[in-house]
Amino acid sequence: MKHPNVLLLTIDTLRADWLGCYGHPKPISPHMDAFAEKSMRFTQAVTGGSWTQAAFPVMMTSTYASMYGGCLGPLSEERPSPISTMTIQGYKTAGFSTSPLLSKTFAYDQGFEQFIDLVPNEKDNFVRKMKGGQTLLRNPLFHQLALAFGQNMRPAKVYEPAEVLVDSVIDWLSLTNGPFFAWAHFMDVHWPYHLEDKLTKSEDIAQAWEDLVHLHEVNWNGASISDAQKAHYIDLYEKAIQYTDAEIGRLLNWLENSPLSDDTIIIIVSDHGEEFMERGYWGHVEINLYDEILKVPMLMQLPGQTEGKVINQQVRTLDIMPTVLDLCNLAIPERTEGSSFAPLWNGNPSAYDQPVSISERWREENHVVAIRTEAFKYIWDSEKPNEPHLYDLLADPKELKNVVADFPSEAKYFQSHVDAHLAKVEASKPDEKIAEPTLDKNVINRLRDLGYVE
Numbered sequence: 001m002k003h004p005n006v007l008l009l010t011i012d013t014l015r016a017d018w019l020g021c022y023g024h025p026k027p028i029s030p031h032m033d034a035f036a037e038k039s040m041r042f043t044q045a046v047t048g049g050s051w052t053q054a055a056f057p058v059m060m061t062s063t064y065a066s067m068y069g070g071c072l073g074p075l076s077e078e079r080p081s082p083i084s085t086m087t088i089q090g091y092k093t094a095g096f097s098t099s100p101l102l103s104k105t106f107a108y109d110q111g112f113e114q115f116i117d118l119v120p121n122e123k124d125n126f127v128r129k130m131k132g133g134q135t136l137l138r139n140p141l142f143h144q145l146a147l148a149f150g151q152n153m154r155p156a157k158v159y160e161p162a163e164v165l166v167d168s169v170i171d172w173l174s175l176t177n178g179p180f181f182a183w184a185h186f187m188d189v190h191w192p193y194h195l196e197d198k199l200t201k202s203e204d205i206a207q208a209w210e211d212l213v214h215l216h217e218v219n220w221n222g223a224s225i226s227d228a229q230k231a232h233y234i235d236l237y238e239k240a241i242q243y244t245d246a247e248i249g250r251l252l253n254w255l256e257n258s259p260l261s262d263d264t265i266i267i268i269v270s271d272h273g274e275e276f277m278e279r280g281y282w283g284h285v286e287i288n289l290y291d292e293i294l295k296v297p298m299l300m301q302l303p304g305q306t307e308g309k310v311i312n313q314q315v316r317t318l319d320i321m322p323t324v325l326d327l328c329n330l331a332i333p334e335r336t337e338g339s340s341f342a343p344l345w346n347g348n349p350s351a352y353d354q355p356v357s358i359s360e361r362w363r364e365e366n367h368v369v370a371i372r373t374e375a376f377k378y379i380w381d382s383e384k385p386n387e388p389h390l391y392d393l394l395a396d397p398k399e400l401k402n403v404v405a406d407f408p409s410e411a412k413y414f415q416s417h418v419d420a421h422l423a424k425v426e427a428s429k430p431d432e433k434i435a436e437p438t439l440d441k442n443v444i445n446r447l448r449d450l451g452y453v454e
């Protein structure tokens with residue numbers, strides 16, 4: 001029985017349509033585009049949640065975010081653990097995380113033999129807390145002066161950059177023999193998008209502080225965003241993609257030149273996209289369950305694969321771990337919700353029979369469920385249960401017109417999926433509420449600059 005290696009690379013906040021291999025016009029992702037030429041490229045890969053904490057339980061445990069007590073606290077021990085299955089079956093398993101939300105604090109080390117939380121060792125700038133400090137930090141002259149005295153007063157890093165992550169993964173891979181499963185999470189494309197190490201000019205440093213203040217106002221207080229600001233943020237986003245792509249290229253190149261390459265499955269996928277004001281917001285606000293957020297880029301290369309293949313059937317990030325286990329010839333744990341999509345290229349596509357994907361926004365007081373097929377998206381909101389939305393994705397891919405009144409039988413069908421899902425969530429509910437973890441000040445500061453806390 002063959003047990004191939006698996007390298008899972010997840011990129012936070014990467015929109016599918018911002019990669020060349022998904023049609024983006026600018027050449028900002030040459031390494032991933034070249035990789036796509038020798039991989040399976042999924043054109044309709046759907047994430048289970050619109051933000052990190054809702055998307056990752058789906059990807060890593062193949063259960064929905066709202067199940068087992070929800071996704072706001074640490075992952076429940078009750079959830080099935082495909083990673084544990086791999087560890088128990090003799091795989092060397094390692095996780096490399098750069099996000100505070102995917103750290104040991106949130107139990108993302110569950111099932112891994114080794115788990116490395118990469119945390120930047122930088123303190124929040126002291127000037128920020130001083131009276132008038134924020135104004136000072138947004139002034140290029142202040143930075144000109146500070147730089148003249150050898151002080152770079154740029155914002156502190158809120159996550160470790162791809163360079164550090166890739167070095168850490170390569171170090172581990174160099175010492176690993178036997179089948180492995182390694183997961184590395186890249187944060188560079190996530191707001192605030194700044195590549196801090198490249199902030200060396202006074203005007204760029206001042207602008208970075210300006211951006212932090214402005215986007216915080218946009219996120220939390222509804223401040224407006226001009227066309228020039230929008231273009232500036234998209235430029236930063238693209239530079240972050242370019243940087244991440246180069247680092248992924250470095251890792252893939254290293255792997256290709258190592259003996260591991262003959263026998264490694266490589267997956268590149270994002271947890272959710274990013275909204276650029278399509279619905280009046282910037283970023284990935286939880287309530288957005290439209291395709292700019294839910295359709296994620298996903299590439300998968302099998303050992304020895306040299307020809308690209310485009311897979312147009314809808315698949316779910318929920319299915320990634322069941323597919324991995326299937327390809328590794330390991331049993332899929334009970335209670336997982338996904339299925340292996342390997343039949344889609346193994347000559348038996350009808351064996352992957354998953355007509356709908358489910359994506360959620362989950363807070364205890366509010367549950368929004370989006371059911372998607374290749375033709376429709378149905379969105380149900382617990383606060384307005386009798387006012388569902390239905391979008392005809394083929395006629396209206398931007399999901400602008402609610403056509404629920406025109407398709408009563410479809411609406412009924414989708415509502416039955418919502419009801420079945422809610423029943424499943426209820427059945428998995430633990431007796432006791434999962435406590436949200438106590439976070440130290442450093443983590444709270446990082447979450448604030450990532451836009452998660454006010």
Ligand SMILES: [Zn+2]
Nearest residue numbers: 012051052271
């Ligand atoms: Zn995320």
